Amino acid sequence: MNLSVKRINAIFQKDLKDISKNIFVLSTVLIPFLFAFLYGRQGDVPLEVQFLIINIAFTAVGAFVQSAVIAEEKEKNTLRGLMMSPATSSEILTGKSLLSAVLTVVTMIVCLSITNYVVTDPIMLLSMIIALIFFISLGTLVGLMTKSLMEASVVSVPIIFVFGMGRMFQELFQGNKLVMIFDYLPNVQLEMLASQITEGASFAESLPYLGTILAWTLISIIVTVIVYNKSTLDA
Amino acid sequence: MLKLKQAEKIQGHSKMFSNVDLEIRQGDCVTIHINADTRVTLMQLLTGKEELSSGDIWIDQQLMTKGKKPSWEKVGFLFLNDGLYDRLTVRDYIKFNIKLFGSTKTVEEVLNFVQLTKEASVKIGHLTFSKRQRLLFARLYIHNAPLMILSDPDQNVDIESKRIIINGLNQLQKEDHAILVLTSNMESALTFSNHVYRMDERGLHEVNESQENNHDEEKLDEQVDTTLVEFNKIPTKVNDKIILFDPVEIDYIESIKGSSYVYVGGSGYQCTFTLNDLESKLLSFGFYRCHRSYIVNLQKVREVITWTRNSFSLMIDDGEESKIPLSKNKMAELKDMLGL
Incomplete structure (x- = not known):
């Protein structure tokens, strides 16, 4: 497979210009900022809150913007135009993911500098990058399965709740057996990994967490690619 | 470039067309007068979304089958309901497509081709329907595929835009592109080219x-x-x-x-x-x-x-x-x- 950087860049540039004029989508970037400001003023921010902000950035920016960008291409019948160009599926998917990925990273860096959290551990960094890929691919999947921007934003709301604030719900429904499932969500795994690392866990101990996140990512990429290839030319 | 051999399509219980033999070579411009339903089906056949009941469709040595997409370097399509990015300006849209298709054309050249030079900095969302249609036509020009298939390119457009599209197609034909125009309007069919066919359930009839x-x-x-x-x-x-x-x-x-x-x-x-x-x-x-x-x-x-x-x-x-x-x-x- 030969990726053309030129084509990926063309799609990225186009999206950048397009989204800079799209206030509706950009407004969700404010949510993690809001949380960062609220908690950042309290001085010492606990790890759970740091990861609440990180996961909200992943869902509200990464997954949501991605789903909005893809759903809009579908809604306006422009995705077909992209599919009918010499650009390959991987070029289109990479190009379309780049913008929300960059936006998420920038948001996260700004938010974490407000709340004074620095990621230094290489395994932590690696798992955050893998988690980013998971959320982007989740957003792509939502975008491909919905028909319009509005529909995509409606579907994104539960995703923000479950993947972004899953930990809060877990505390809310404590004692319920079903809540156990929440432990295996990639966002919860990410947070558990972080607390293990701060407690000085070894590489071998952090491997299961990393593996779970990786498994989520791979499954969601595979599903996304299948759905993309199935999505017909004139939806 | 495009060849239909004994093509037949039956949908449900009704025959859409049969016995269609057609070959379009480079430098040919052919229009087919066709009803709207058959046009949609034919476009689906050409993009590999549907399959013929019998017969073959060849796009540049490639046999079309269901699920197989044609090579987008060989064929460009203009659909009636193709979309545009409303928030981009005309110039940005053209720039994007030039990069996407790896074209050697300049933005000015493309603007000139569809006569949108004055609208270069206008947001696409503010363009009239006719000018949007011209911009879609510009996309086809940037794509510059050897075979171009247009579905009702002049439907509801104003006279100026129709003239621009006709002249553009003439120019593309001279540049040795193979062009197929599908339209449900006989007047359009006759003005777009001298090779006009009518397609119905009994087959393809040359309108001469x-x-x-x-x-x-x-x-x-x-x-x-x-x-x-x-x-x-x-x-x-x-x-x-x-x-x-x-x-x-x-x-x-x-x-x-x-x-x-x-x-x-x-x-x-x-x-x-x-x-x-x-x-x-x-x-x-x-x-x-x-x-x-x-x-x-x-x-x-x-x-x-x-x-x-x-x-x-x-x-x-x-x-x-x-x-x-x-x-x-x-x-x-x-x-x-x-x-x-």
């Missing part, structure tokens, strides 16, 4: 002058005896009713598959007379045979549109701005009649 003529003459023989009484009204049939029209009411008459249709106020009524018959009957009322398949009421002509040096249309003042084709040789005659 001699064929229409033969039809007319055959019918003429049958009807000589029945039209003994001369009268000035034109009878038409709607279901079981016979409706009589005054010649002054009629806008124009069109011949489709050998039968004539009288158009009054935008709707067509089938007439039992042949076009030749009607021509001789109506000559004294200021009617004129502007094309082998058309008679026009000259009183109702609002405008003579010149698309290119040898392609013309007449715009009819019937409240819908219908357009009908005017043959090249008839143009000279008409000019004489008008005293130009």
